[in-house]
Amino acid sequence: MTYVNKKKPLIFITNDDGIYAKGLNELVKGIRDLGEIIVIAPDGYRSGMSGAITSLNPIRLELLKKEENLSIYSCSGTPVDCVKLGINAILSRKPDLLIAGINHGSNSALCVIYSGTIGATLEGCVIGIPSIGVSLTDHSPNADFRHAVKYGKLMAERILSEGLPSGICLNLNIPGITDVKGLKICTQTKGIWKEEIKKLKDPYDRVIYWLSGEFSSEEPENSCCDEWALSNGYAALVPLQIDMTAYRFYESLKKKWELYT
Numbered sequence: 001m002t003y004v005n006k007k008k009p010l011i012f013i014t015n016d017d018g019i020y021a022k023g024l025n026e027l028v029k030g031i032r033d034l035g036e037i038i039v040i041a042p043d044g045y046r047s048g049m050s051g052a053i054t055s056l057n058p059i060r061l062e063l064l065k066k067e068e069n070l071s072i073y074s075c076s077g078t079p080v081d082c083v084k085l086g087i088n089a090i091l092s093r094k095p096d097l098l099i100a101g102i103n104h105g106s107n108s109a110l111c112v113i114y115s116g117t118i119g120a121t122l123e124g125c126v127i128g129i130p131s132i133g134v135s136l137t138d139h140s141p142n143a144d145f146r147h148a149v150k151y152g153k154l155m156a157e158r159i160l161s162e163g164l165p166s167g168i169c170l171n172l173n174i175p176g177i178t179d180v181k182g183l184k185i186c187t188q189t190k191g192i193w194k195e196e197i198k199k200l201k202d203p204y205d206r207v208i209y210w211l212s213g214e215f216s217s218e219e220p221e222n223s224c225c226d227e228w229a230l231s232n233g234y235a236a237l238v239p240l241q242i243d244m245t246a247y248r249f250y251e252s253l254k255k256k257w258e259l260y261t
Contacts (some may be wrong), residue, residue: 009035012095016116023102030149056206079120101134109189125169138176189227253258
């Protein structure tokens, strides 16, 4: 099957909030004029899935809408499943751009490790698609996505025009405020999650555990990291890479340990 119009860029959209999430649908409306759009998104909430894939169960796909330059599918799998399925089973050519989002809630700092939005973004990058994850710090289902759409579209236009280096993708976060001051190119904030496990009881008096906690930054004041930018009213754009090799430690490790192999 193919829904490719070679006169237009092919843009793949997915998310982890589900096919009916406002953020995804506002993004589709906002970038509709940039090219042919295919949406494959989970049929429900899949936040926190990171790079999870479905390997023990079949994946189901349902076509929800098909019109000129727009196809929308619901998928029973994870965000990464959506990307894999679209590339390997639906499309006949590689998309010119993959956008994951717009996510309800921030994906800054260490959230990139856990986020299904960023998991899908990284998957697109692995496949060789110029990819960007877009998130709004407001978790509300009815959040105002105007600024997120504005900056998401601006970045989409730049990527379609200039491309991205191999193995590099982008993580864009927009503060949920009325007046965004502009865009800052940032580093990922260093810090830790101070987690708390709450022990509770369900209605049947069985013990359950609820994960909670908060992020604690280890950055100095005024460092150009994504958390600083967001807290000061700026959209934050962080380049991410697939290659996780710790190059600063690589040579040292070779000298110390390679003699023992």
